[in-house]
Amino acid sequence: MNLIVLGCGRVGSALARMMFADGHNVTVIDISSEAFRRLGSKFKGQRVVGNGMDEDVLTRAGIDTCDVFVAVTPGDNRNIMAAQLAHEVHGVKKVVTRINDPIRADTYRRMGIVTICGTTILSGLVRDFVASDIWSIEKDYNKDYLEMNA
Amino acid sequence: MYIVIVGGGNVGFYLAKTLCQTSHEVLLMEKDRSTHRLIAEQLGEVVMQGDGCEVRLLEDAGVERADVVVAATGDDEDNLVICQMAKMKFNVPRTIARVNNPRNEALFHRLGIDATVSSTKIIYNLIEQEIETNEVIPLAALKRGNIEIVDIEIGSGSPVLNKVVNSVGLPAGALIMAVIRDDAAMLPTADTKYELGDSVIAVVTADLEHDLRDIFSEPVG
Numbered sequence: 001m002n003l004i005v006l007g008c009g010r011v012g013s014a015l016a017r018m019m020f021a022d023g024h025n026v027t028v029i030d031i032s033s034e035a036f037r038r039l040g041s042k043f044k045g046q047r048v049v050g051n052g053m054d055e056d057v058l059t060r061a062g063i064d065t066c067d068v069f070v071a072v073t074p075g076d077n078r079n080i081m082a083a084q085l086a087h088e089v090h091g092v093k094k095v096v097t098r099i100n101d102p103i104r105a106d107t108y109r110r111m112g113i114v115t116i117c118g119t120t121i122l123s124g125l126v127r128d129f130v131a132s133d134i135w136s137i138e139k140d141y142n143k144d145y146l147e148m149n150a
Numbered sequence: 151m152y153i154v155i156v157g158g159g160n161v162g163f164y165l166a167k168t169l170c171q172t173s174h175e176v177l178l179m180e181k182d183r184s185t186h187r188l189i190a191e192q193l194g195e196v197v198m199q200g201d202g203c204e205v206r207l208l209e210d211a212g213v214e215r216a217d218v219v220v221a222a223t224g225d226d227e228d229n230l231v232i233c234q235m236a237k238m239k240f241n242v243p244r245t246i247a248r249v250n251n252p253r254n255e256a257l258f259h260r261l262g263i264d265a266t267v268s269s270t271k272i273i274y275n276l277i278e279q280e281i282e283t284n285e286v287i288p289l290a291a292l293k294r295g296n297i298e299i300v301d302i303e304i305g306s307g308s309p310v311l312n313k314v315v316n317s318v319g320l321p322a323g324a325l326i327m328a329v330i331r332d333d334a335a336m337l338p339t340a341d342t343k344y345e346l347g348d349s350v351i352a353v354v355t356a357d358l359e360h361d362l363r364d365i366f367s368e369p370v371g
Contacts, residue, residue: 053226053227053254054251055253075227076203076231077203077225077227077228077230077231078227080227080230080231080234081226081227081230081231084230084257084261085257088257088260088261089257089260101203101204103204103205103206103239104203104205104231104235107205107234107235107238107239110238111238
């Protein structure tokens with residue numbers, strides 16, 4: 001699959017590396033080329049420097065042949081705008097957006113954008129753990145990541 | 151009317167200040183504390199400190215009874231979200247966004263923003279009007295109906311130079327509104343002649359703008 005990851009922070013770079021290791025065609029966009037150092041030497045996907053809300057940058061990243069677009073910059077509004085560009089203008093089928101503000105996440109989810117709100121996922125997990133002593137996530141994603149690095 | 155402006159930069163500040171002199175009720179929201187303090191000293195109680203993307207604060211601002219929300223920050227993504235939240239959460243009837251990158255205007259309209267203003271685009275259009283060309287210059291585009299008002303300069307190589315209005319065939323979707331000659335506008339009749347330096351103001355459907363250019367402008371190359 002052709003995947004574009006917008007934002008090469010910890011989440012974006014980890015996702016890009018995992019998807020690349022799984023055999024997908026991955027392009028990473030970040031406003032700063034410094035951020036691409038997080039991708040390590042094994043990552044052979046495309047790197048595009050630029051603003052993910054700029055049409056030219058998205059075109060350069062191959063938005064028109066993209067199957068999945070993931071927006072994980074630190075800015076909720078940047079993610080929201082880029083996601084809508086990808087979905088509404090370029091017709092990308094699967095768009096996933098990180099929105100840290102739960103209310104904004106809910107509003108855009110109602111509009112049909114797939115949103116992940118780290119704030120409520122993390123706080124909810126911890127709350128459940130405190131109450132029941134059980135981790136609600138059975139899968140160890142951290143192990144996946146470490147194994148990929150090994 | 152109750153008007154909420156988000157973003158207390160130069161655009162938001164002077165807009166609020168101007169509106170305060172009218173009979174409208176105005177509220178200006180500014181995220182940054184020190185900027186807020188500065189503008190509050192001048193505008194007083196109409197300024198509120200807070201992030202206009204936060205629903206809780208929009209609620210405090212009474213956005214649900216606002217007639218207009220203006221997003222005037224320097225960041226297009228923030229302006230988009232402010233307007234969308236105002237529409238979706240509070241059913242604000244009219245949202246206006248300042249657009250910094252002119253290419254975002256079309257996207258904003260598509261995403262439900264009622265009106266956009268791009269100072270970049272406005273200045274660009276003014277410059278285009280100043281430069282003498284044989285081009286068809288868009289003056290205004292009406293949001294609904296897909297119609298534009300354009301200005302056509304009659305240059306020395308124009309195919310219609312010294313012809314009368316009646317003899318120049320126009321497509322059905324175009325209409326000549328006025329001919330401006332030496333700073334005077336006239337409503338053309340069938341036998342008005344196109345002279346050198348005339349400015350022809352026409353309404354045209356967007357898809358026919360190109361045809362109009364072919365009729366009035368010097369062939370390129």
